[in-house]
Amino acid sequence: MPSKGLLIVLSGPSGVGKGTVRQALVESHAFDFKYSVSMTTRNPREGEVDGIDYYFSDKASFEAAIENGEMLEYAQYVDNYYGTPLKPVNDMLEQGHDVLLEIEVKGAMQVRDKIPEGAFIFLTPPDLSELKNRIVKRGTDDLDVIQKRMTKAKEEILMMESYDYAVVNDEVDLAVQKIKSIIDAEHVRVDRVIDDYRQMLDK
Numbered sequence: 338m339p340s341k342g343l344l345i346v347l348s349g350p351s352g353v354g355k356g357t358v359r360q361a362l363v364e365s366h367a368f369d370f371k372y373s374v375s376m377t378t379r380n381p382r383e384g385e386v387d388g389i390d391y392y393f394s395d396k397a398s399f400e401a402a403i404e405n406g407e408m409l410e411y412a413q414y415v416d417n418y419y420g421t422p423l424k425p426v427n428d429m430l431e432q433g434h435d436v437l438l439e440i441e442v443k444g445a446m447q448v449r450d451k452i453p454e455g456a457f458i459f460l461t462p463p464d465l466s467e468l469k470n471r472i473v474k475r476g477t478d479d480l481d482v483i484q485k486r487m488t489k490a491k492e493e494i495l496m497m498e499s500y501d502y503a504v505v506n507d508e509v510d511l512a513v514q515k516i517k518s519i520i521d522a523e524h525v526r527v528d529r530v531i532d533d534y535r536q537m538l539d540k
C-alpha cells in the first residue's frame with residue numbers, strides 16, 4: 338500500500354498569485370502533486386475551461402452538493418459559492434498523491450478541522466498596493482468586484498496566523514523555492530514517517 342499523500346492548502350488573497358505560483362510549481366517539477374479542481378457558481382472567465390479551471394455550476398446544483406455531503410469545504414466569496422469536491426481529494430490522497438487545494442481562508446479553516454495533518458500555506462503579497470496592481474492588471478474583474486476583493490483581502494491577511502507557513506510572493510521563482518522547501522520538510526515530518534512504520538509493524 339502506498340502511504341497516504343500530503344494535503345497541501347494554498348491560500349492567500351485574490352490576485353496574490355496562487356494560480357501563477359501553482360503553474361510555476363508544475364513547470365519547475367519542484368514536486369509531484371495533483372490539483373484539486375474546485376466547484377464554483379461564478380461565471381467562467383475568458384479562456385477558463387470547465388473541469389480544468391473549475392467545475393462551473395449553478396446555485397441549485399451547488400447547494401444540492403452541499404446538502405448531499407459531497408463537499409470537503411465550501412464558502413461564499415464575493416457573491417458566489419466556491420468549494421472542494423470531497424471524493425476526488427480522498428481518492429487522490431488514498432492513492433498516495435500529494436494534493437494541492439487553492440482556496441480562500443474560510444474554506445481552509447474547514448479543511449484544517451477535518452485534516453489537521455495537512456500543510457497550510459498562506460501566500461502574501463509584498464504589500465496591498467501591489468496586490469491591487471496585480472488584480473487590476475489581470476483585467477478579469479470590474480471595478481466594484483476589485484473593491485470587494487480588496488476588502489476581503491484585508492480580512493484574509495489577518496487570518497495568516499492560523500496557517501503553518503507564510504510565503505511572500507514577490508518573485509515567483511523565490512516563492513516556488515520556498516514552497517518546495519516546505520513540502521520537502523513536510524514529507525519527513527515524524528508523524529508522517531512513523532505512520533509507515535506503524536503499517537509495517539502491523540503486518
Ligand SMILES: Nc1ncnc2c1ncn2[C@@H]1O[C@H](COP(=O)(O)OP(=O)(O)OP(=O)(O)O)[C@@H](O)[C@H]1O
Pocket residue numbers: 349350351352353354355356357358471472474475506507508509
Ligand atoms: N510575483 C509576481 N509578481 C508580479 N505579478 C504577479 C506575480 N505573481 C502573480 N502575478 C500576476 O498577478 C495576477 C494575479 O495572479 P493569479 O491569477 O495567479 O492570482 P490568484 O491568487 O490565483 O488569484 P485568484 O485567487 O483571484 O484566482 C496575474 O496577472 C499574475 O500574472
Ligand SMILES: Nc1nc2c(ncn2[C@@H]2O[C@H](COP(=O)(O)O)[C@@H](O)[C@H]2O)c(=O)[nH]1
Pocket residue numbers: 349350351355375376379410411412414419420421439440441442443444445
Ligand atoms: N473556499 C474555497 N475557495 C476557493 C475555492 N476555489 C477557489 N477559491 C478561492 O476563491 C477566491 C476567488 O477565486 P476566483 O477564481 O474567482 O478569483 C480565491 O481566493 C480562490 O482561491 C474552493 O474550492 N473553496
